[in-house]
Amino acid sequence: xxxxxxxxxxxxxxxxxxxxxRGGAVQFLPQHIAIVAQGASASAPYPMTPxxxxxxxxxxxxxxxxxxxxxxxxxxxxxxxxxxGSIPVTVYPLEDDYPAGLPAVGSITPSxxxxxxxxxxxxxxxxxxAPFTAVAGxxxxxxxxxLVAAINAVLEMPVIAADGATDVDLTAKWDGASANGMAVxxxxxxxxxxxxxxxxxSAMASGAAxxxxxxxxxxxxxxxxxxxxxxxxxxxxxALGDLSSxxxxxxxxxxxxxxxxxxGNNEEVVGTATTVTNARTTxxxxxxxxxxxxxxxxVQIAAAHVREIAKVANDNPPTDYxxxxxxxxxxxxxxxxxxxxxxxxxxxxGSSTIEVRSGLPYISDVVTMYHPVGEVPPAYRHVVxxxxxxxxxxxxxxxxxxxxWDGAPLIPDDQPTVNPNARKPSTAKAAINRIIDSLALNxxxxxxxxxxxxxxxxxxxxxxxxxxxxxxxxxxxxxxxISIDLNxxxxxxxxxxxx
Numbered sequence: 452x453x454x455x456x457x458x459x460x461x462x463x464x465x466x467x468x469x470x471x472x473r474g475g476a477v478q479f480l481p482q483h484i485a486i487v488a489q490g491a492s493a494s495a496p497y498p499m500t501p502x503x504x505x506x507x508x509x510x511x512x513x514x515x516x517x518x519x520x521x522x523x524x525x526x527x528x529x530x531x532x533x534x535x536g537s538i539p540v541t542v543y544p545l546e547d548d549y550p551a552g553l554p555a556v557g558s559i560t561p562s563x564x565x566x567x568x569x570x571x572x573x574x575x576x577x578x579x580x581a582p583f584t585a586v587a588g589x590x591x592x593x594x595x596x597x598l599v600a601a602i603n604a605v606l607e608m609p610v611i612a613a614d615g616a617t618d619v620d621l622t623a624k625w626d627g628a629s630a631n632g633m634a635v636x637x638x639x640x641x642x643x644x645x646x647x648x649x650x651x652x653s654a655m656a657s658g659a660a661x662x663x664x665x666x667x668x669x670x671x672x673x674x675x676x677x678x679x680x681x682x683x684x685x686x687x688x689x690a691l692g693d694l695s696s697x698x699x700x701x702x703x704x705x706x707x708x709x710x711x712x713x714x715g716n717n718e719e720v721v722g723t724a725t726t727v728t729n730a731r732t733t734x735x736x737x738x739x740x741x742x743x744x745x746x747x748x749x750v751q752i753a754a755a756h757v758r759e760i761a762k763v764a765n766d767n768p769p770t771d772y773x774x775x776x777x778x779x780x781x782x783x784x785x786x787x788x789x790x791x792x793x794x795x796x797x798x799x800x801g802s803s804t805i806e807v808r809s810g811l812p813y814i815s816d817v818v819t820m821y822h823p824v825g826e827v828p829p830a831y832r833h834v835v836x837x838x839x840x841x842x843x844x845x846x847x848x849x850x851x852x853x854x855x856w857d858g859a860p861l862i863p864d865d866q867p868t869v870n871p872n873a874r875k876p877s878t879a880k881a882a883i884n885r886i887i888d889s890l891a892l893n894x895x896x897x898x899x900x901x902x903x904x905x906x907x908x909x910x911x912x913x914x915x916x917x918x919x920x921x922x923x924x925x926x927x928x929x930x931x932x933i934s935i936d937l938n939x940x941x942x943x944x945x946x947x948x949x950x
Contacts, residue, residue: 477889480838480845482765483675484540484757485710486523487667488682488750491515491624492547492554501670502542504528514544516606517624519682519750522576525607526754529779538761541674543667545682548660552626555658557610557635559598560618560651565589569647570640573602575621576609576633577747577781582640585648594648595619598637609633609748610655627661629684634717634746664693671697677764677841678757679712681737684749685727691737698736707844711819711834712737713760715752719744719787721797728801734820735831740803742812744783755780756803759814764838769894771835771929775814777805782812798832816931839895839926846890850882861910861918876908879920883908887924896924 454464490497494515504510510524520542528534559573565585573580583601585594598619602612609630610621623630637650661683679698683690694712702709716739718724728739740756747755759775782788785807789797794804794815801820805812821831831837850856859874866875884903891899902924911917 477842477846477886477893477895478849479765479768480675480677480842482538482677482761484527484535484538484761485671485676485679486510486520486527486540486542486682486754487545487664487679487712488519488523488542489514489545489547489625489627489629489662490520491518492626493624494518495546497544497546499544499546499666502544504540504542510542511606514542515624517609519609519625519629519748520544521607522609522748522751523680523682523754526751526779527758533778535758535761538765541676543670545662545664545667547626548662549626551660552662553657553659554626555623555628555630555633555655557621557633557655558615558618558653559621559635559637560653561591561594561598562649562651563647564591565594565648567647569645571598571601571637571645571648571650572640573598574634574636574638574746574781575602577745577751578605578607578609580605580608591617610635621655623655623658626658627683628658628687629661629682629749631656631658633748636746661687661690664690668693668697671701673708675708675845676710677838678761679710680750680753680757681712681714682750682753683714685714685716685718685724685739688727691727691731691734695731695734695736707848709837709841709844710736711837713753713757714739715747715749715754715756716741716802717743717745717747717749717752717783719783721789721793721802725797725800725802728820731801731820732823734801735837736819738803738817738819738834739801740805740817741797742777742780742782742805743789744787745781745812746783747780752780756814756817760817760834764835768838768842769835769927769929771833771931772814772817773931777812777814780812782807782810833929833931835929836926842895843886843890843924846886847883850886851879861916863910874918876910876918876920879908879918880906883920883922887922890924894927897927898925901925 497514507524507528511521514520527540565587568586570582570584572582580601581604583597595614599612599614602608610623613620633655635652698710716724742752755777760772763770763772788807797804798816798818801822803817804815806815817834818832822829859872862873862875864875864877883906887899887902890896906922908920911919
């Protein structure tokens with residue numbers, strides 16, 4: 452009101468306000484990525500409060516180069532571009548379990564003296580060392596010196612190399628079991644196996660006592676985090692349980708901010724890779740993403756998937772993620788990849804899948820671990836469907852959390868009123884139906900007519916200050932399976948009539 456109602460002297464007043472004229476158009480839920488992982492032990496103590504990053508360099512400066520946080524950030528913000536752009540990324544750091552935590556350790560042992568000049572590189576967790584050259588006549592001790600220097604020259608290396616005279620000792624940059632099994636290789640600079648000097652690897656092992664996730668997850672607060680990167684790997688079922696418990700709470704009607712937590716797995720045997728997922732039949736929070744046989748760590752695999760999923764979910768949420776290339780992951784050998792029967796087995800056991808084409812890994816199925824016996828199809832299997840549901844929640848909340856609804860007079864549909872603040876059940880029904888129409892236009896849902904037909908709004912029979920609204924929507928599907936029957940025959944020519 453430009454002029455107060457009590458004014459009587461002649462005056463002209465014009466009060467200018469912005470009016471949203473989009474007519475109920477839906478807004479896509481902005482994606483927000485969380486990294487829940489450790490920093491480097493040498494960088495401790497680092498602040499344990501949530502920290503927004505916009506580059507991998509920021510993550511390295513605060514939490515240490517080569518730490519799980521930094522490795523995840525390198526996937527989200529690759530130096531060559533193609534990262535998550537302006538999508539927010541917040542780090543919820545974990546600290547080593549002191550004094551129980553132990554780092555994983557391993558070694559590389561060269562044998563034989565170099566007889567020809569050759570250039571080598573170490574590849575650890577998919578990250579290449581600097582090249583080093585063994586010249587004819589170099590003995591084991593000299594080769595060890597060069598290998599140590601080559602590994603430590605690369606800041607993002609997840610290990611520290613030390614010269615053991617006859618071998619090179621490797622120590623993970625953080626404590627815990629998540630570095631156990633880290634892939635360690637020494638290859639010729641062209642990526643081929645070594646042929647002159649032999650390098651024997653003692654696998655990374657003996658890492659113990661992963662940190663607890665509770666303190667980090669407690670800090671989520673009221674922020675709508677949509678995609679969580681779990682830095683602890685698939686074998687830590689305690690962490691999966693914590694994520695599931697907190698994530699279930701985020702589905703609650705008073706919170707309304709569900710998230711999906713992504714854990715990577717590089718196991719190449721499908722039965723082994725799905726051991727944990729197959730047991731978590733009602734887990735709609737955790738999603739295992741895979742790269743069978745990859746030298747990359749689970750945290751790198753998870754972050755690479757989240758990078759691609761977040762971009763699609765942010766810009767076009769009803770679209771699934773198939774054929775998004777995981778450009779900065781190193782795929783396993785062709786023989787390690789799962790064929791269709793194995794991928795089908797994996798999905799039915801609650802694991803996502805990839806396909807490798809022309810040497811590049813592509814996202815295939817992205818599913819949660821949810822697969823209850825007898826529920827066909829499982830309601831919360833596909834991550835894209837959870838993203839669709841989250842967008843519906845977001846838009847309903849945008850409408851009904853407005854101040855114009857909060858405490859507005861509530862009257863029956865058949866009662867006339869001159870009060871612009873008054874609301875009726877029909878007002879709520881119309882608002883829901885506008886959202887339904889826009890969701891359908893954006894292909895988030897199907898069959899809007901049925902959804903609008905199901906919409907009911909009433910004043911509660913026991914509480915005159917309560918408005919009850921319900922509706923049922925049908926999520927749109929996705930072209931994940933395409934079945935084409937292609938028939939063929941032969942052309943025999945047409946018979947010619949005699950002249």
